Amino acid sequence: MRKYLILLLLAFVLTLSGCDIVTGLIQTPTPTPEAVTTDTPVQVVQSTPTPRSPDELIIWVDPIFAPDPETAGGKLFIERISSFEDVHPGISVDVRIKDRSGSSGLLETLSNVGSAAPNLKPDLITLNPELLRMAYIRGLIYTLDGLYEAPSSPDWYYYAVESATIEESLLSIPIGAEAQAFVYRRDRYTTVPNDWPEILDGAAPLLFPAADPEAVFPIAMYQAAGGEFLTEDNTTQINEGTLTDILSLFSSARSAGLLPASILESTSSAETWSAFHEGRAGIALAPLTAFMHERNPETEVMIPIPVASTTSLTIAETWGWALATEDNPRQALVLELLEWLTDPEFVGPWTEAAGLLPSSRMALDTWSDSSNISLATLLVPSARAIPDPEILELVGPVFQPAVQAVVEGSKPADLAAQDAALELSSP
Numbered sequence: 001m002r003k004y005l006i007l008l009l010l011a012f013v014l015t016l017s018g019c020d021i022v023t024g025l026i027q028t029p030t031p032t033p034e035a036v037t038t039d040t041p042v043q044v045v046q047s048t049p050t051p052r053s054p055d056e057l058i059i060w061v062d063p064i065f066a067p068d069p070e071t072a073g074g075k076l077f078i079e080r081i082s083s084f085e086d087v088h089p090g091i092s093v094d095v096r097i098k099d100r101s102g103s104s105g106l107l108e109t110l111s112n113v114g115s116a117a118p119n120l121k122p123d124l125i126t127l128n129p130e131l132l133r134m135a136y137i138r139g140l141i142y143t144l145d146g147l148y149e150a151p152s153s154p155d156w157y158y159y160a161v162e163s164a165t166i167e168e169s170l171l172s173i174p175i176g177a178e179a180q181a182f183v184y185r186r187d188r189y190t191t192v193p194n195d196w197p198e199i200l201d202g203a204a205p206l207l208f209p210a211a212d213p214e215a216v217f218p219i220a221m222y223q224a225a226g227g228e229f230l231t232e233d234n235t236t237q238i239n240e241g242t243l244t245d246i247l248s249l250f251s252s253a254r255s256a257g258l259l260p261a262s263i264l265e266s267t268s269s270a271e272t273w274s275a276f277h278e279g280r281a282g283i284a285l286a287p288l289t290a291f292m293h294e295r296n297p298e299t300e301v302m303i304p305i306p307v308a309s310t311t312s313l314t315i316a317e318t319w320g321w322a323l324a325t326e327d328n329p330r331q332a333l334v335l336e337l338l339e340w341l342t343d344p345e346f347v348g349p350w351t352e353a354a355g356l357l358p359s360s361r362m363a364l365d366t367w368s369d370s371s372n373i374s375l376a377t378l379l380v381p382s383a384r385a386i387p388d389p390e391i392l393e394l395v396g397p398v399f400q401p402a403v404q405a406v407v408e409g410s411k412p413a414d415l416a417a418q419d420a421a422l423e424l425s426s427p
Contacts, residue, residue, distance in 0.1 A: 054329045057337060058094045060106060060122040062319065064178070064289070064354060066097050073353035076346070084340050093337065096122070100131075107131055110140050110324065123334040124341075125324045127172060128317050129163050130389040136166050141322045144170040147335055151360070160359035162385040163318035172320030173342050176356030176363070179288035180217070180269045180315040181379055183295075183302045188282035195306045196249050200256045204282020207272040210263040210407050214392040215399035216315065217269075217285055221246050221305065222399075224313040224384060229391055236394065238421040240414075243399075245308075247406045247413035259407055276300075288379070289355035292372065302375060304382040316357055316383040357383060398424045 061067075067081065068074030081093050099105045106125060113120045127135060135141045144150075150170045151161050160174035184193055188204035199206065208217050227242035253259050260281075266272050273286035277294060291302050304312035321338055340346070348366025351358045357376060358364040364380070367373045387395075402420040405411035411419070 054333070055091050056094065057091065057124075057330065057334060058096065058120070058122045059124040059337075060096050060098045060110070060324075061126045062100055062106065062128075063097055064319070064356075065126055065175075067095050071353070073350055076350050076353055080341065080346050080350075084337060088333075091333065100128075107134055107138070107140065110135070111138065122324045123327070123330060124321050124338060126175065126319055127322045128178075128319050129386060132163070132172055132320070132322060133166060133389055135322065135324075136169075136171055141171060141324055142326055144173070144323055147323075147331075148173060148338065155362060156360045157358075157380055157383065159316040159383045159385045160318050160320075164320060172322050173338060174318050174320040174359035175342070175347060176351035176354065176359050177316035177318040177383070179317070179357040179379060179383065180285055181288065181302050181313075182283055182305050183273065183276055183286040183291055183300055184283040185276075185281075186299050186301060192301075192303060193283060193306070194303065194312075195309060196252065199283060199306065200252055200258065202282055203256070204258065205260050205280065206253050206258045207260070207263055207266065207275055207281040207284035209266040209268050209272055209285065210403050211265055211267045211400070212396075213267070213400055214396035215403060216386065216392065216396075218246055218250075218399050218403050219387045219391065219395060220313060220315045220384065221249075221307050223387060224305075224307045224311055229395060236424060238395070238398070238417070238424050240417045240421045243402070243417040243420060244414045247402060247416055250403060250406050251413045254407060254409060264404060264407060288357060292355035292375075297371065302379070304379060312382040314357075314379040314383040315386055317386040318359060319356070320359075395424065 065077060066074050067077045069078060077095075081095060085091055085093060098109055102108070106127065110121070110125065125135075125141070127141075132141070148170065151164050151174060153161060156174065159177060163177075164170060164172045164174055182193075184202075185204065189198070189202045191198060193199045193202055222239075222243055225242050225245060227239045227246075229236050229238065231237055250259070262275065262280075263272070266275075269285040269287050270290060272281070272284040273290050275281055276284035276286060277290075277296075277300070285305070286302065288302070291300070295302075304314050307313050321341060323334070323338075325334070327334075344360060344362035345366055347360075348358060348363035349368070351363060352367045352369065352372055357379060358367070364373070364376055367376065398420045402411075402416040405416045405419075406413055
């Protein structure tokens with residue numbers, strides 16, 4: 001009876017599941033073998049960038065040179081590029097606007113493109129002295145030595161020649177300079193305020209960017225007055241007497257009640273020009289570009305900055321074209337474009353339209369507006385290159401507190417100069 005029940009149960013299981021399931025139920029699982037590692041490296045296939053066509057040129061420009069058909073300068077630039085392409089059938093010139101600074105600025109973008117997308121690198125790029133030196137230090141631009149004739153006096157103005165070379169290497173061909181000078185209001189002065197006694201006698205508010213952290217204005221005045229920062233043994237120092245003379249001018253203006261508290265908040269000549277243009281000052285530091293585009297010729301006049309009885313100053317920040325590629329197949333064409341873009345017959349009208357001080361006598365000779373010609377002729381003899389970026393970085397943080405102390409009246413000029421000299425010489 002028991003044997004019969006066992007057989008019956010077995011038959012029932014076979015009927016429900018089949019022989020395969022039963023077999024599966026009684027099988028012992030086979031262990032999974034361990035993975036075997038090898039030292040064979042993973043091969044990564046890297047794509048090779050497609051070479052750019054020799055017929056395609058790329059140039060990058062600062063916004064002041066933007067090819068904008070709505071502006072006189074932008075329209076001239078567009079026409080110049082188009083005429084180059086017309087003379088060179090099949091050649092295309094791609095003009096791209098880049099910010100002056102920041103993550104999308106000229107230098108940062110150039111650094112990134114050089115490593116990530118070299119075919120998008122520009123052939124030519126506009127740079128001012130600060131950007132030019134930084135690009136040179138980073139190895140982002142190439143010398144023009146032996147490729148292009150270096151600008152020289154007397155055909156080129158000295159401030160432009162100064163900006164073209166670094167360590168005796170030709171790195172830039174000047175275009176024109178963003179300039180800063182004094183503007184005054186005719187109805188506030190009986191005579192042209194060509195010296196500080198006349199400025200003080202005018203009893204009109206004076207504005208300059210006393211809060212500029214680089215202290216461009218007082219440093220430029222110090223240098224124009226003969227002040228230097230390097231000794232014969234190449235150490236950095238301040239001439240206390242020269243700095244005292246400059247600070248004394250500001251102290252006299254304060255004593256005359258000409259310095260409003262607002263200048264301690266102004267960081268640029270663009271800000272002081274705006275305040276002046278709104279009628280809040282009788283004399284102020286201003287950018288030439290803004291003055292030429294916005295001036296009221298009946299009441300507003302620009303003059304060089306008085307420094308001493310026989311010395312005046314116009315601060316000139318020269319822009320130029322730099323070579324950003326060593327691509328030999330296109331080099332002859334790039335150099336031809338460079339010559340096309342630095343021809344005085346083009347650069348002259350272009351700088352006049354943009355409100356820039358011309359870089360050469362030949363360029364100024366092509367200006368058309370008599371008032372603009374008179375203004376440039378007045379400013380050029382006093383124009384000096386903007387202080388070197390290294391000087392501004394090193395000395396600006398020392399000069400600015402000295403200027404502020406004098407302007408707010410917390411220190412006399414000689415003590416502020418002495419403190420600045422001690423701070424700069426301290427290790």
